[in-house]
Amino acid sequence: MITDVPTGSSMRIRRPLAALVTSLLTAALLAAPGPAGAAAAEVAVTVNARGGLAAMPETGLGVNDAIWDAQLGTAAVSDLMKAAGVRVKRYPGGSYGDIYHWKDHTAPGGYVAPDTDFDTFMASVQRIGAEPMIIANYGTGTPEEAADWVRYANVTKKYGTRYWVVGNENYGNGHYGAQWEADDHPDKSPAAYARGVVAFADAMKAADPSIKVGAVLTMPANWPDALVGEGDEGTWNQTVLSIAGSKIDFVDVHWYPGGGTAAEALDKSAHIDDAVYLLREQIRRYAGGRNLGISLTETNVGVGPNTQPGALFLADVYSGLLENGVFTVNWWNVHNGIDKVSTVAGYTDYGDFGMLSSGTCTADGPVCEPPLNTPFAPYHGLSMMNLFVRPGDRFVQAGTDDPLVAAHAARRPNGDLAVLLLNKDPDRERTVKLDYVGYTPASGSPTVYSHRNGDTSITTGRDGDATSRTLPPYSLTTLVLHPADKPSGAPAEPGAPAAEQVTDSTATISWTASAAGDHPIAKYEVYRQDGATSEQLGETAGTSFTARNLRPGTRYTVNVLARDTAGDVSWASAPLTFTTGTPQDSTCSVRYSASGDWSSGYIGGIDITNNGPEPLHGWTLAFTWPTGWQQMDGGWNGVWQQNGRDVTVANLDHNAELAAGGGTVSVGFVAGYSGPNVLPSVFTLNGTVCRTE
Known part of the structure; x- marks a missing residue:
């Protein structure tokens, strides 16, 4: 018997939990599935x-x-x-x-x-x-x-x-x-x-x-x-x-x-x-x-x-x-034991954090799990x-325009592509239309693996095509696709890129050369990931590229692809993620601090300095929260406003003047968060991007 063993590494019940607040938008979407059917x-x-x-x-x-x-x-x-x-x-x-x-x-x-x-x-x-x-x-x-x-x-x-x-x-x-x-x-x-x-x-x-x-x-x-x-x-x-x-x-x-x-x-x-x-x-x-x-x-x-x-x-x-x-x-865990019994989406849930049934019963005996080792x-x-x-x-990147449908994808060395589709809606099916970038699936029916709510195994078959699929409620579906063409002589993927000399608007990206296939390599193409799409930053015949016109304080994830003289393209390299800085010679600077953090909020402080040659007669500082689960819960020494993820603080009468060449004002606020707390790093003063210290 293991029913008395503490679950979840002895802490599922006793752990002090972080805040479990969900964004209002997501809550509204999840709470309003619409009429049945x-x-x-x-x-x-x-x-x-x-x-x-x-x-x-x-x-x-x-x-x-x-x-x-x-x-x-x-x-x-x-x-x-x-x-x-x-x-x-x-x-x-x-x-x-x-x-x-x-x-x-x-x-x-x-x-x-x-x-x-x-x-x-x-x-x-x-x-x-x-x-x-x-x-x-x-x-x-x-x-x-x-x-x-x-x-x-x-x-x-x-x-x-x-x-x-x-x-x-x-x-x-x-x-x-x-x-x-x-x-x-x-x-x-x-x-x-x-x-x-x-x-x-x-x-x-x-x-x-x-x-x-x-x-x-x-x-x-x-x-x-x-x-x-x-x-x-x-x-x-x-x-x-x-x-x-x-x-x-x-x-x-x-x-x-x-x-x-x-x-x-x-x-x-x-x-x-x-x-x-x-x-x-x-x-x-x-x-x-x-x-x-x-x-x-x-x-x-x-x-x-x-x-x-x-x-x-x-x-x-x-x-x-x-x-x-x-x-x-x-x-x-593999086995854990019965706990609180409930009904979830029409099926009995035993509150058991094991992957396999322990075959145990509740203390008073009226409810028992399935036979031992039932998955x-x-x-x-x-x-x-x-x-x-x-x-x-x-x-590889995959994304959807419905928060209740998740997509993941992976490409295989033999050229196949697998796509995992999850319908998180317990009540309604979803019809999905699939679009592929940088990949052309072969015609014909893909291999399909499916697991629906209540299934006791995964079903396997071949049906439909690569571009459209109906997902049952609460289901997992994997499609395995073959490529329309299998260029055996394409170049190998470039080596993992690295970034150096990263400023507020530029970054130099370098990588090791690809191994050529049947034809010499003509050039390398550098792409920035933007959700499930890509934006080409540029191309070069060498193994180094300086990206320009980047946005200050922005996280970039890039890949490099090799293209040969016949037009054959390699698979994407491993990803590189880097974050640009802020301008060093700005006419304003900001010192941002976070103190007294209690794992769901903190006290924020901002020192604003006018480094320019002219005084400011009134000012507005603006920044954007990096995520949708952060918010400003009140501030002082300014007029604070939040609209969506955008925050502004404007002067009061007593601190409207910022002297030239170093005039400084300090403002503060209380922030809350219900997910990873990525601190803001880009601030504008009267529209000018400041240096963040």
Whole structure:
């Protein structure tokens, strides 16, 4: 029995949740589906093969396993995981990682099921053909204990276990008020944890220098992101990266975005791009510019974990994270146990965060789960991911004009293109019209994989065409397309681009040359991704290009394609993302500060300086929130207004005059946010773009 085991890494109930506010526009769309059976407008889907994203790693699809799960090492479960495409299994199970002692296979204060020791786990991993992800016990263990585990795994047993994370959710040790994670150290600050990571990494790599060691961070906009604890000089992520960044190979985060309804939970995937961007910015800023990998080793849906919302959430979130270069995404959990029973979209949901049924019943016995190991909907979502994208494929941009329809796409080395379509509307089907950029599908019917609400398996067939499809309510559909032409002699994709000499309006982009195919390479084309479309910035015969006329303070993602003398075009390169600055010689400057952050809001301060030769007799400062989930909740020392995402503050009578050559005024406001908090970076004073300091 595992029904008494805390769910979701021992914190699904006890975690202080970040704000779960959904934007008014999205709420209105989700709350007003229209009359039952009413026809929805045709949905436009754009698949842009020129908009290359991250490549699918070997380690992409993962799950969690736990020593309190008696099914951990069974052939039946291992074979189910293999069939679903699992490539990573995490052990020994969330918060149990900080109480587990591998040598005697004990977890004081927790339950350890028979036949769940490390060797049994590794036998399961090998049967699946996956890789292990191991939690080294930081909370109640020692660097020496972890080093002995590495030595046993890779020297004695020659398992080749690459990925080791120091601890699990160690910010939940009471330092910020909430406590669910075991931590015997007298100092529970992020600095103490970071110093511990250094000691663990040194000891573990002395046992096997080839391993990769990860440190626990928190996902941007999730508690305790942005909080500064008593006595700390910075946030958890800032402190850990500053001290331990040079010693680790990757960072490990968890993401339980919550949601009061299934619709709200399914809308949370919109946060992924900005959350990963902010995490990479933290790594760049505080870890000395190192290119550390990112693993996301726990996630689950807020509502409907056993029913179709779980499948839709898994496919959408795995795709979004992997598109952004996260090297593994792990579902919590293989088995977990029954909790709150409800009905979701016509089917019984057991509140079980396991991917497979535990076969357990509620405490009073009236409701029992399906037989042991029966797959729940997220298992089929994972199986769909395995059909949609394979290791070595490259994700490409895809988008829709309907917030309840999501699209993801990946191109394969053999020229095929796979498109994953998700209908998040529980009540109405959607007819989609697909348009392809940089790709021409062959005529005829594509291979179609489908999973509808309530289905107990994925159906496979060939029907329809590549340009139109009707999506049933609450469904997952994958189309696998062949190209109309297969140019065998096209050039290879260019090497990953890099940016340097980035200013407010220019950036120099360089890349390694493509390998020519049947014909010499004539030129390279540089494209900027704009949603699901691309804008060509220019072309060159060389391997460097300076983009001009860029917008200040703007995030750009670009790809490079090679075109040969016969007109054959390569696949898009890996993406490059960079952000332009602000003008250094502006007649105004702005110093922006954010303080007192409480993970759903903060106090903002703006110092405005007139650097020009003439005084200003009245002024208006303007900026735009980078996301739709940020807002200004009141300000002072000016007349504040917000219209959509645009914010202005104008002078009061007493501060209307800004003297020439350095006259300064300070204004402030309270800001709120319900998603990743990307700070504004571009400000205009009376229409002039200022230098942001």
